[in-house]
Amino acid sequence: xxxxxxxxxxxxxxxxxxxxxxxxxxxxxxxxxxxxxxxxxxxxxxxxxxxxxxxxxxxxxxxxxxxxxxxxxxxxxxxxxxxxxxxxxxxxxxxxxxxxxxxxxxxxxxxxxxxxxxxxxxxxxxxxxxxxxxxxxxxxxxxxxxxxxxxxxxxxxxxxxxxxxxxxxxxxxxxxxxxxxxxxxxxxxxxxxxxxxxxxxxxxxxxxxxxxxxxxxxxxxxxxxxxxxxxxxxxxxxxxxxxxxxxxxxxxxxxxxxxxxxxxxxxxxxxxxxxxxxxxxxxxxxxxxxxxxxxxxxxxxxxxxxxxxxxxxxxxxxxxxxxxxxxxxxxxxxxxxxxxxxxxxxxxxxxxxxxxxxxxxxxxxxxxxxxxxxxxxxxxxxxxxxxxxxxxxxxxxxxxxx
Numbered sequence: 001x002x003x004x005x006x007x008x009x010x011x012x013x014x015x016x017x018x019x020x021x022x023x024x025x026x027x028x029x030x031x032x033x034x035x036x037x038x039x040x041x042x043x044x045x046x047x048x049x050x051x052x053x054x055x056x057x058x059x060x061x062x063x064x065x066x067x068x069x070x071x072x073x074x075x076x077x078x079x080x081x082x083x084x085x086x087x088x089x090x091x092x093x094x095x096x097x098x099x100x101x102x103x104x105x106x107x108x109x110x111x112x113x114x115x116x117x118x119x120x121x122x123x124x125x126x127x128x129x130x131x132x133x134x135x136x137x138x139x140x141x142x143x144x145x146x147x148x149x150x151x152x153x154x155x156x157x158x159x160x161x162x163x164x165x166x167x168x169x170x171x172x173x174x175x176x177x178x179x180x181x182x183x184x185x186x187x188x189x190x191x192x193x194x195x196x197x198x199x200x201x202x203x204x205x206x207x208x209x210x211x212x213x214x215x216x217x218x219x220x221x222x223x224x225x226x227x228x229x230x231x232x233x234x235x236x237x238x239x240x241x242x243x244x245x246x247x248x249x250x251x252x253x254x255x256x257x258x259x260x261x262x263x264x265x266x267x268x269x270x271x272x273x274x275x276x277x278x279x280x281x282x283x284x285x286x287x288x289x290x291x292x293x294x295x296x297x298x299x300x301x302x303x304x305x306x307x308x309x310x311x312x313x314x315x316x317x318x319x320x321x322x323x324x325x326x327x328x329x330x331x332x333x334x335x336x337x338x339x340x341x342x343x344x345x346x347x348x349x350x351x352x353x354x355x356x357x358x359x360x361x362x363x364x365x366x367x368x369x370x371x372x373x374x375x376x377x378x379x380x381x382x383x384x385x386x387x388x389x390x391x392x393x394x395x396x397x398x399x400x401x402x
Contacts, residue, residue, distance in 0.1 A: 042099045043102040046283075047216035048296045048325045050096035050115060054175055057136065057182055059087040065203075070198055072126045077134060078335070080120035091117040091136055093214065093320045094337045095330065097281050097298040098140070101223070110231060112141035114281040114298050115214070118319050119337035121147065124192065131195050133157060135319065136301050137279050139211070142233060144277065145182060147193065149353060151262070153278040153302035158182040158207060170213060177211040180210040192318060196392045221291070227286040231358050231399040234280040234299060239322060241391040254383055256375075261317060264304035275301040275320055277397060282324065284351060284358070295351070295360070296325035298399065305331065308375060315378045316370075317341055322395070329365065332344040333374070341371040356398070363393040 059074070062380030064087060069073060074089075076082045082089045098113035114137060122135025135148040138160070145158040160182040169178050184192075186203040193201050221228070241257070248271065252257060258273075260266045265274045272397070290296070298321060305318030317331040329342040345364040352359045367375075372384040 020154075028192070029244055030122045033060040038344075041102075043220065044223045044228075044293050045100045045218050045220050046296065047096075047098045047113075047214065047218050048087075048097060049298075049323055050093055050214055052093050052215040053213040053258045054089050054092045055092040055117060055136070056113070056211045056213075056323075058211070059089065059208040060206040061087075061102065063205055063207060066200065067124070067227055068199060070126065070196065072124050072196060074124070075123050076120070077132055078118075078120040079337070080122060087208075089122055092117040093212075095298055095323065096138075096214075097283075097296065098214065099283070100369045101385075103352050112230075112281065112299065114139060114234075114279055116279075116298065116300060116321060118321070118332050124196075126196050131192065137300060137302075139233060139279070144185075148302055155191075157188045157189060158186045159185055159204075160210065171262045172215075175214045177214075178210075180212070182207045207373070221285070221287070221290055225287075226290065229284045229286075229358075231282045231284070231297075231397055233400045234277050234282065234397050236277045237357065237396045238274045238276050238395045239299065239301060239320070239388050240272050240274045240396075241360075243273065243391040244389040245271075247389055247391070248291075248303075251390075252381065254310070254379065254381060256308055256379060259307045259309070260304070261307045261316055262304040264286045264306065271391075273306065275304045278302040278396075280322075282397060292324040293327065294360045295346075299395065309379070310379050313378055317373065328368075339370060339374075342366060343368050343387075345394070351390055354396070358397045358399075360393070360395040363395070365393050 047055055053368060068216055076089050080089055080091050094116050096113060096117065097116035098111060098256060099146055100111050119134040121132060121136060123130055123132045131149045133149055134151065137146045139146065143160045143162065144156055144158060146154045147157045150156045161183060167181045170176050184201065184203055184205045186209060189201045189203045191207065193199055232294045239246060252307040259271055262278050276301050278298040281295060282295065282299060284295050301320040305316060305320060307316050317333045319337065322331045326345065327344040327346060329344060330338050331341040333339055342365040345366060348362040350361050367386060369386040372386050372388065375384040376382055
């Protein structure tokens with residue numbers, strides 16, 4: 001079977017329209033198939049590598065007035081932007097993976113995947129108290145938006161109600177989902193009430209109406225014929241990199257130290273650094289003709305990374321995103337996200353299972369030209385070269401049930 005056919009945006013939108021409801025609608029539809037499809041055939045339109053554009057939230061007028069009455073101000077942070085005339089805040093999409101299923105019996109929803117917005121967010125402040133919510137991850141299948149708060153990633157902040165969502169496209173051929181309502185979760189409402197010493201913020205309060213514009217090249221496949229093993233809503237565990245001995249020696253010669261930052265950990269006995277997986281979505285395909293690769297998806301590692309330092313000079317690279325389909329690891333550094341830091345050579349990779357966990361062992365992580373250039377510029381050297389191996393990767397991914 002060949003599944004190399006590229007789907008046009010028009011075809012994608014047409015497939016989406018069959019659902020009548022999409023992002024945020026996670027009701028059990030297994031007993032009723034509105035599209036008339038057979039559960040034994042599930043035609044899937046996948047966008048393996050989302051490259052923009054952004055998720056915008058038009059702030060609910062009532063909620064804005066309530067925040068104002070409490071003396072709480074909302075403002076964009078990082079790369080987020082705010083348009084005062086329409087009371088709309090926009091968070092650029094930095095990476096992601098999405099699958100749109102023709103079979104409405106698919107779990108956990110008609111649209112599945114993970115859409116990241118690294119390096120942006122918003123703050124809520126009153127007097128000397130300020131709470132920052134950032135690095136949002138939209139899980140359309142689970143109808144949830146997660147974020148990083150106080151250095152803690154994957155905090156459930158907003159429930160996404162897609163009852164009235166409309167799907168279409170814009171003049172640039174991007175897929176547009178409009179009309180989902182973002183509402184405060186119990187967790188978010190409780191944390192904000194505690195921070196500002198109030199009780200007025202309740203679960204279910206609408207933050208605003210969401211408009212998501214997604215850019216990417218869609219591909220179609222038959223999930224049943226492809227025998228696709230889906231690892232959805234990644235819950236951990238970690239991506240481990242055993243540092244290359246030659247590269248470690250070279251760094252030592254240059255006087256450059258490497259240390260974990262955030263929630264990353266280093267095991268000196270094995271020269272292995274570990275980055276906790278905080279979210280994402282992955283699919284392992286039986287048909288090697290699937291593009292962009294046998295393993296597709298996005299694996300998130302929020303709030304952890306590496307620090308390269310020498311004397312008073314240092315550079316932090318954090319919030320790693322593994323894109324196995326395109327064999328690349330991107331990172332955030334200096335306020336910029338989506339930086340191609342490492343190429344992932346999976347020539348010798350082996351895929352296995354440990355209980356319910358999926359294990360990928362043997363990928364070699366190598367510096368990209370961008371990564372090498374940044375290190376050379378930081379330390380005033382020319383020793384870092386494209387293709388220099390950082391180390392061998394062992395990725396252990398745990399998933400929640402569909």
